[in-house]
Amino acid sequence: MKPIKVSGDSVISGVIKICGYSSILFVTLILLFLLREGLPALWNVPLSSLVSTIWYPIEGYFGLLPLIGGSLLVTISATLIALPFGIGTALYLSEMAPRWMKEVLKPVVEILAGIPSVVLGFIGILVLVPFLRTTFNLPTGLTAFAGAILLALIAIPTIVSISEDALNNVPPAYRQAALALGATRWQTIWGVTLPAAKSGVLTAVMLGIGRALGETMAVMMVTGNAPVMPDKWNSLFLPVRTMTATIASEMGEVANGSPYYQVLFLIGILLFLLSLIINVTASSVSTRQRKRAERILS
Amino acid sequence: MEKKTFSSARVTQGFGFMLLRLITLLTVIPILGLVGYIIAKGAPAINWQFLTTMPTDGMRAGGIMPAIVGTLYLTLGTAIFSVPLGIAAGIYISEYAADNNATRLIRIAIINLAGIPSVVYGLFGLGLFVLFLKFGTSILAASLTLSIMTLPVIISTTEEALRGVPNSFRVVSTSLGASRWQTIWRITLPQGMPGIITGIILGLERAAGETAPILFTGASFFLPQLPKSPLDATMALPYHIYVISTQVPGMPIQIQYGTVLVLLIFVLGMDLTATIIRSRARARRQW
Numbered sequence: 001m002k003p004i005k006v007s008g009d010s011v012i013s014g015v016i017k018i019c020g021y022s023s024i025l026f027v028t029l030i031l032l033f034l035l036r037e038g039l040p041a042l043w044n045v046p047l048s049s050l051v052s053t054i055w056y057p058i059e060g061y062f063g064l065l066p067l068i069g070g071s072l073l074v075t076i077s078a079t080l081i082a083l084p085f086g087i088g089t090a091l092y093l094s095e096m097a098p099r100w101m102k103e104v105l106k107p108v109v110e111i112l113a114g115i116p117s118v119v120l121g122f123i124g125i126l127v128l129v130p131f132l133r134t135t136f137n138l139p140t141g142l143t144a145f146a147g148a149i150l151l152a153l154i155a156i157p158t159i160v161s162i163s164e165d166a167l168n169n170v171p172p173a174y175r176q177a178a179l180a181l182g183a184t185r186w187q188t189i190w191g192v193t194l195p196a197a198k199s200g201v202l203t204a205v206m207l208g209i210g211r212a213l214g215e216t217m218a219v220m221m222v223t224g225n226a227p228v229m230p231d232k233w234n235s236l237f238l239p240v241r242t243m244t245a246t247i248a249s250e251m252g253e254v255a256n257g258s259p260y261y262q263v264l265f266l267i268g269i270l271l272f273l274l275s276l277i278i279n280v281t282a283s284s285v286s287t288r289q290r291k292r293a294e295r296i297l298s
Numbered sequence: 299m300e301k302k303t304f305s306s307a308r309v310t311q312g313f314g315f316m317l318l319r320l321i322t323l324l325t326v327i328p329i330l331g332l333v334g335y336i337i338a339k340g341a342p343a344i345n346w347q348f349l350t351t352m353p354t355d356g357m358r359a360g361g362i363m364p365a366i367v368g369t370l371y372l373t374l375g376t377a378i379f380s381v382p383l384g385i386a387a388g389i390y391i392s393e394y395a396a397d398n399n400a401t402r403l404i405r406i407a408i409i410n411l412a413g414i415p416s417v418v419y420g421l422f423g424l425g426l427f428v429l430f431l432k433f434g435t436s437i438l439a440a441s442l443t444l445s446i447m448t449l450p451v452i453i454s455t456t457e458e459a460l461r462g463v464p465n466s467f468r469v470v471s472t473s474l475g476a477s478r479w480q481t482i483w484r485i486t487l488p489q490g491m492p493g494i495i496t497g498i499i500l501g502l503e504r505a506a507g508e509t510a511p512i513l514f515t516g517a518s519f520f521l522p523q524l525p526k527s528p529l530d531a532t533m534a535l536p537y538h539i540y541v542i543s544t545q546v547p548g549m550p551i552q553i554q555y556g557t558v559l560v561l562l563i564f565v566l567g568m569d570l571t572a573t574i575i576r577s578r579a580r581a582r583r584q585w
Contacts, residue, residue, distance in 0.1 A: 009479045013394065019383055020390025021400075023407040023453065026446050030414065033425035088321030096318060105326060107573060112329045114569040115562070116507025118536045122543045122558055123332060126551075156325060186311030207413075214415025216510040217536075221544060244417045244510070251421070251514050256429060268421040272414060279413035280406060 034272055038265030045259050055227035057260045066229045067267065070240035071213060073230045074144050074223065078151030078212045079205065085152070086159030086208065087201060093160070094167035095189050113157035120150050121221030129222055136237060142224030144240040150218040155208035162207060166200020167193060199285050206282035210275055220245035243267045336559050343556025357520065357546055362557050364524055368532035369506055369564065371525065372516070375441025376505045380448040381498055388456025393482055412450035416510040419447045423515035438528040440516025447511055448501040455497020459490035492579030499572040507565045509536040535561040
């Protein structure tokens with residue numbers, strides 16, 4: 001009786017261990033298949049074409065710069081919009097809101113996190129885009145700015161929840177000390193609590209940027225799908241196209257294995273690497289800070 | 299002099315607090331406005347016929363039944379693959395894994411899986427499941443793609459839920475002669491279950507609303523009949539919304555809002571369920 005039980009235990013432990021390592025397997029598989037399909041683009045398409053500013057694949061122009069530029073423009077603008085709202089809301093929730101207010105407001109922010117991006121894109125087309133067109137008197141409301149606003153909405157819940165965690169993790173002793181020294185509550189928040197939570201807030205912002213950069217549907221639906229270089233002073237109010245939108249809108253039309261197909265996978269590799277850099281940096285910032293805080297407090 | 303600085307600090311505080319309140323209001327009101335607007339615009343479209351009949355006239359009339367059924371299939375398919383694997387992986391990290399470099403590598407892998415853009419999952423699913431394993435554009439390929447995307451959410455929440463179970467529970471169980479697995483199966487896992495279920499629902503909720511990963515792995519705009527096997531392509535609510543709002547000219551606006559509302563109810567319903575389970579468990583917890 002007993003030996004059977006023991007061996008059963010070790011079988012289960014073995015299975016669980018394999019499952020535990022599965023995420024490493026999947027990340028490797030993802031990278032492998034992206035490379036397998038996308039890397040050949042580097043010798044099938046001349047490099048001079050890839051680094052040019054014209055994306056017109058039917059004629060063989062595979063310039064990635066307008067797409068990278070489009071992604072950067074939309075993501076950076078979205079971050080600038082999301083930053084004050086995300087951090088401001090996190091500060092209010094963590095430092096000012098009474099308990100019942102928190103219980104009401106946090107689920108509301110979570111609702112935003114749960115709304116599918118295609119729904120935001122839909123409302124974007126029907127409400128935001130016409131609004132922008134009439135307000136700013138534009139030829140079309142389908143612009144980088146519309147994409148930036150939707151991406152800000154998508155990034156805000158991430159920024160709020162992670163920043164709020166970071167603020168809550170600031171030891172109460174910090175606040176008490178500041179107040180005891182005669183600082184007002186506002187001076188405490190601004191001068192002590194927020195700086196103490198700096199790295200957590202930074203992590204939050206980076207993860208928010210990561211979400212915005214990788215977002216596809218909402219951006220594709222409202223940015224006008226024009227792969228032009230966003231190098232004009234008013235590019236924010238012109239149509240653009242991001243890397244993600246290019247993959248999503250064109251992959252359905254290409255022949256498997258063609259150079260066009262391979263370039264779309266190459267864009268996928270770029271996105272993979274960018275998200276890798278952002279996420280690893282974000283997590284290393286937060287762990288380093290936690291270790292330092294542990295040292296100080298112990 | 300001193301009194302003056304004191305009062306100017308007070309004025310700054312007043313402004314600061316006002317600003318934070320205003321910002322929070324400006325964040326919260328659009329969210330509620332958005333949901334309220336969709337409900338108001340979409341509710342008139344929803345009736346029994348809309349939910350249970352096939353679309354007609356090139357989507358411009360009739361119901362959205364196949365898209366609803368397709369989303370249910372995809373969510374279920376995703377659950378079949380991601381739930382057992384995700385829970386097992388969460389158990390490994392919380393209960394078995396030593397604090398070493400291999401575990402650190404697993405953590406980095408999970409963080410990366412969570413951060414990979416959804417459209418890149420779509421590319422991967424196309425490369426591996428659709429083409430290499432020859433599943434074709436199918437429910438199977440789309441579900442597997444969504445599963446891998448959902449995995450990090452389930453792993454992290456399982457780990458967190460199990461870590462929340464006090465160590466004394468494990469010590470007592472082991473001291474009574476239970477093996478490691480018996481302790482996990484009988485004690486740790488049941489105690490952590492509410493947290494795990496919450497995580498599963500939140501992960502599946504995300505999968506149900508995603509469009510980009512199923513674009514090239516399993517979604518189809520119109521099928522004359524429901525899928526018969528996991529190797530058939532399927533219609534799905536998110537993809538349907540994308541197509542009817544961007545590619546179909548003359549699409550009645552009411553059907554569009556109705557479809558959006560159905561997806562929103564589906565997704566936010568899952569959200570609400572998760573919230574209720576979490577707060578109930580928190581209220582009942584004895585440690």
